[in-house]
Amino acid sequence: MKDIPAIDLKGDAHMHDGQLGDAERLKALARTGVMDGPGPGAHQRAARIAARLLDVPVSLVSFVDDTRQYFSAHVGLEGDVARESGSGLSHSLCQYVVKSQEPLIVTDAPKDPRVCNNGAVRDLGVVAYLGVPIRSPDGHVLGSFCVIDRKPRDWCEDDVEHMLDMAAMIESDIRLRETLEERDIILQEMSHRVRNLFTIINSMLRMERRTHDTADALAESMGARLKSLSDAHEMIVPVVNARRSTGTTTTLDALTRKLLAPHGAENETHITISGEHVPIGAKAAVYLTLALHELATNAAKYGGLSADGGRLSISWRQTDDDIVEVSWEETGFERKTNAEPRTGFGARLLSIAIEGQLAGQIKTQAGPDRFQRKLRIPLQRLQS
Structure with a gap:
């Protein structure tokens, strides 16, 4: 398996004030609109495919701001976290993918000192976790595309590659959605300018007649x-x-x-x-x-x-x-x-x-x- 950089998950409060709260990253996240409601069908399809392909009970498309994680798509969740499509950062392993900007591979979470104290391990039954970054068109890490197992698991190189490929598909969907929004903004601007044209001409007339x-x-x-x-x-x-x-x-x-x-x-x-x-x-x-x-x-x-x-x-x-x-x-x-x-x-x-x-x-x-x-x-x- 290829060497995956070690991820330092110590000092959560310090890291929370850093990358998670980065103003430019949060602006990039806000522009996608993914935290505002149900995600597109492409995200749900990616979650279903990942669950089947890697034979896991849970798969998530998770986006993380500075206070919470929101699932634009999820498979296999139950209870409050499923009804709310997300959770606070106290129960989030996906935040660590955003902080490190690298894949996070956890074989046995209760025995892993990096994550064993996270509420997702203690309260939600997360044992094995594999998450890869989801990036904005300008390179900011917005969240994690992840799969979860309820038992210890040694993730293989193919597992990581599959997740990276599907994360790239999610990124393409985000890029397409932003492009379509830009088009709509341009069309709105043209309409906006026509309406404002009369105001501008009236302003010029006031200046000129004096x-x-x-x-x-x-x-x-x-x-x-x-x-x-x-x-x-x-x-x-x-x-x-x-x-x-x-x-x-x-x-x-x-x-x-x-x-x-x-x-x-x-x-x-x-x-x-x-x-x-x-x-x-x-x-x-x-x-x-x-x-x-x-x-x-x-x-x-x-x-x-x-x-x-x-x-x-x-x-x-x-x-x-x-x-x-x-x-x-x-x-x-x-x-x-x-x-x-x-x-x-x-x-x-x-x-x-x-x-x-x-x-x-x-x-x-x-x-x-x-x-x-x-x-x-x-x-x-x-x-x-």
């Missing part, structure tokens, strides 16, 4: 604004096309200025844009455009672009560890009490675009007359 004395001058200026708006919208191309494209397509400065042009980006008393040269690749341009367009639309509806004295400042810098930090700050406006909160679809879109696709981070600060988003995105992902 600076022009004749209808002809207003029409000419508005025509230029609408052309800029059209140019910006053309930058959002279908994701499938972006995935076939390679190489740098634009820069962060050019992308930002084009997207903000309909809102008066050339007027530096209203909008300021500054930052060093950052090349943007084809795929990154799609998701960054979606994110910046969403921020600009919200600013025009509720924030710094919705008021006469409002201001928007966008700046960025590259850190020594090749992270691009983008600051989006709106000031000089009064938050409307009936304004829609900047959550829901827009927040979900930002999360998928920045955190999911660009492996970035988003931090938000809001006040009665100030709104700020801080984006941190790896330079390598921006150039993809």
Whole structure:
């Protein structure tokens, strides 16, 4: 049998605060939606096949957050743990697979000092256990695909290989589900943009009519604004096309200025844009455009672009560890009490675009007359 790395399961509390609670891993887990309800049929089929193929009474597709494990599929469970499709971490061996990011092989759990004190051994009759990691598309270990026997068992190399192959099938299902969700998000964004178009045009009209004395001058200026708006919208191309494209397509400065042009980006008393040269690749341009367009639309509806004295400042810098930090700050406006909160679809879109696709981070600060988003995105992902 191939050498399996030893797994240190000591110091559970320390490890719980580490890998299980890792913010990026938990975000990747949340994006799958697997903790929210019954899993897809593919997971249940994998559990049934594993139980038959390895001749075991119990098989689980288990996903682990920082407080519990949830079974998207299970075979052979009984009692509360079956009705609840999961348990707390006190009764979880799958958490150790997540912590170690390696397969866990247990021949005789009551005699194994690594796991003998776990509640699953004491209360649920787990004797032999074989679990392999289930990974997200970006490599985070989300849980364990495992089989359990009620008697001691020496797992063989074929057993491990079978489990790894079936775990890869579960990972493919997760990847497909995320791809389909991305497609739905893009379609929702297109609908969202059409609805917001009237709000944006109304905002531009309010700005323009204060600076022009004749209808002809207003029409000419508005025509230029609408052309800029059209140019910006053309930058959002279908994701499938972006995935076939390679190489740098634009820069962060050019992308930002084009997207903000309909809102008066050339007027530096209203909008300021500054930052060093950052090349943007084809795929990154799609998701960054979606994110910046969403921020600009919200600013025009509720924030710094919705008021006469409002201001928007966008700046960025590259850190020594090749992270691009983008600051989006709106000031000089009064938050409307009936304004829609900047959550829901827009927040979900930002999360998928920045955190999911660009492996970035988003931090938000809001006040009665100030709104700020801080984006941190790896330079390598921006150039993809």
